[in-house]
Each structure stands twice: as C-alpha cells, then as structure tokens.
Amino acid sequence: MSTFLVESKNRIKRQPNRGHYDKATIYQIIDEAMICHVAFVQDGQPFVIPALHARKDDQLLIHGASTSRLLNHIQAGNVVSITITIVDGIVLAKTVFNQSVNYRSVVLFGKGRLIENEDEKWQSLAHLTEQLMPGVWQTARQPTTTELKATSLVSISIESASAKIRSGPPKDSGEDQMLPVWAGVLPVKQIIQTPSTADYTDPDMPIPDYVMAYMAEKNKDDAGSLPEPK
Template identity: 40%
Template sequence: MSETLAQSGTAYEPTERTVPSRNRSRASYDRDLVHSILDEAYVCHLGFVRDGAPIVLPTLYGRVGERLYVHGSTGSRPARMADPGLPVCLTVTHVDGLVLARSAFHHSINYRSVVVHGTAHQVTDPDELREALDALVDQVVPGRSYDSRPANAKELAATAVLRLDLAEVSAKVRTGGPNDEPQDLDLPHWSGVVPVATRYGTPIPAETLAADVALPDYMTVL
C-alpha cells in the first residue's frame, strides 16, 4: 500500500504488528473495508495478558466512527485492569466459504477478518457510556436502542464498557477457489468452495408479549 493512501485518510497506516508475515497480498488497510467487516458482525474476541498469561474473551462490541466500544461487567477482568489502560488485541472474523482442494494441504477457508491493536480504557463519562450502550445494542440489531428501555442507574452501575480507538488496524481477506497443484488436477477428488452464510430465523415473540405489539419494521431486514 502506498504512503499516499495512508496520508489521504482512506487507509490506516501499516505498523510492524499489522503487517502479516505470510500472504501479505491478502492484507488491507483500507478504512472502508475495515469498517464494513466490523459493521457486519457484533461478536469479537478480546485478547490481553494477565499475570503473564494470555487471555482471550468473546464479547459484544459496537462501532462509532473510529472507535470501538466493548461490552463487559464491572467485575470482569478487562474492566478491573483498564485503569490507566489495558493493552489489547481485538479480532473479528467472518467465514464466507469452505475451500476444498484435491490435496489435504491446500484445504482452506474464504474469510474476512480485522485485527485491532491498542490500549483499551474504561468509559466513565455518563453521556459517552449511554452512547456506547446504544451502539452495542444497535450493532446487533440496528434501530433497537430506540425501541427499548434505556439502562437505569442500577444497570449502568453494573455495566462496564471499554473504549478502543481504531488506529493500529488491518484487514485480511481470502476469496476464490482452491489452489490445487497442477499434478493433482486429474485426481478423482471433488474440488471447490462450499459457501457459508449467516441466516436468521423467524422471530419468536416472548410468551409475555401482548398480542397487539407488532413485529418492528427494523426486524424485517434481518
């Protein structure tokens, strides 16, 4: 990637930690691509070190501009370690296809992923905390934060949100079919791609839901 792209603001600046050691052609620092991968998901894996040992936790997140908000509880390990700042590595991955080659060695997957390095801080400002919680809800179901009761004081006191700026970021993408060796092309083994996609089922109303409460319009786009 040229320095011009990074300087123009359309891409993140590569760093030693965001340049892969293998398959560099699959890496991208394009800002729009990173945002699109992040916006399509809502579960991330948050990695950090505690007492000299690595820990990786799955959790929810939401994006607001160039910032990620990561959900937790006030008693969670990341929240307790976030003052004055917690070095973290956050990852998000989509699996788009199973790539089946004629040889076992060349089996692979088609995927889109984002890796974010940085220092996470706990959100303490009340207004930012409410914005962050809305972002977390809307990341899962866009528009839902306006159609649910906001957190009350007791719930806010039990909820921790970490803030992680998007600065040291990279995306990595694999597309296409299997990379079969020329000498394997005549082998009698099926070769190709099995597409993988997320599918949402029909919403099931709560047993306590009043009969006159209709399914919200924003739910029909899931």
C-alpha cells in the first residue's frame, strides 16, 4: 500500500489537518533527516536514544555496538517507537501565544530483527554508510571481521507511521495584527560548512569529489557557503 492504515496509535489528534499518512511524504522526511530518536521501555524504565538511520524500502536500519541495550531490545522482537523531526523555520508572531516553528515530523512504530546473514549485513552497512555520505564506502577502508563482530545491525519494519507538517506564516488574528511588533518567518536550513582536515591527514590532500558533490547538493540554495576546492 502507498498509505499507512490510520489507527489509534498513529492518528494525528491535535490539528489533524497537518497530518499525512502517505508513504511518499513520510519516507521523504525519513530520508532527509540524519538522526532519529528511538523510544523503548525496558524493565518498566523508559529510554530515548538518538541514532543514525537509513531507510531501505519499508525497513529502517540502525547500527551500534553488539552490547547496546537498545539493539538488544530491538533484536528480541520488541516494539519501538521512533521519531524524526526537521525544523524548517522559526515563526515569530505579534503575540507570545502564537510563536511557533515550521517543521516536518514523523512518528513510526515497528518491530526489528538482528541482521545475521553475512551478505545482508555487509550490504546493509554499505547502505547505511552511503546514506550518511555517498561515495565513502568505496573509498575508506571497509570493516574487518573483528569490527563486523563488534557491530550489530538491526532492521526495523515500519509497520505504522504518520507525519505532521506545519508551514506558512504566523497566525495572529483580529486586533493583534495591528500591534507594532514585527511578525514573519526565519527560514531554517541545514548546510555543510567548510571541511576541517584531520591533523593526521596530509593538509595538501584535496577534498574528495564525493564530499564536494555532497556539499553542493546540501548547499545548493546557499552557494556562498561552499568552500573553494584545493
């Protein structure tokens, strides 16, 4: 299906007009964001853990140390809830009550499994790495057998999800619109700044083409922020 079933756990209850249940919208937000937050309950204690993620079809990939409490919880087949948020603007109104932000957010639910097959684990790690920085998997040294054993990778089935989006100007109304206070939107965008070369790397080594391509894509509306290639 191209749309998630609307049920009690994923239904947008407050301002439902901002809700979206189609996979195209939800997956676009997941793919654009760099970080997700995974919520789970263990022995009656709630936890929320930030993690890098990558989507592969209807699965969300997360990796970490083999001793990770989060990954051990997921691989046991327990349900988790995951949130993702992108801030697009600071909304300044003429009244304190109407201050807000423009945002795109996703809440999803699903169960996961440990990826144990060696080929699948290798391919999934490559996918996760390429999601973070396209081109680096084939350039950097790839994982050793020891490193692979120390790393767990889980695949979480996206069983239920919804997105909530706010966009547009502030919502002052009536006489408040006449107040002598500035109102408007400050657009917010994540950009990539000038790379800082590690001190153990030849300072004359040029920035890799894949890094420059990534920066050009992320900063395409902010050309002045691109560094000069060496």
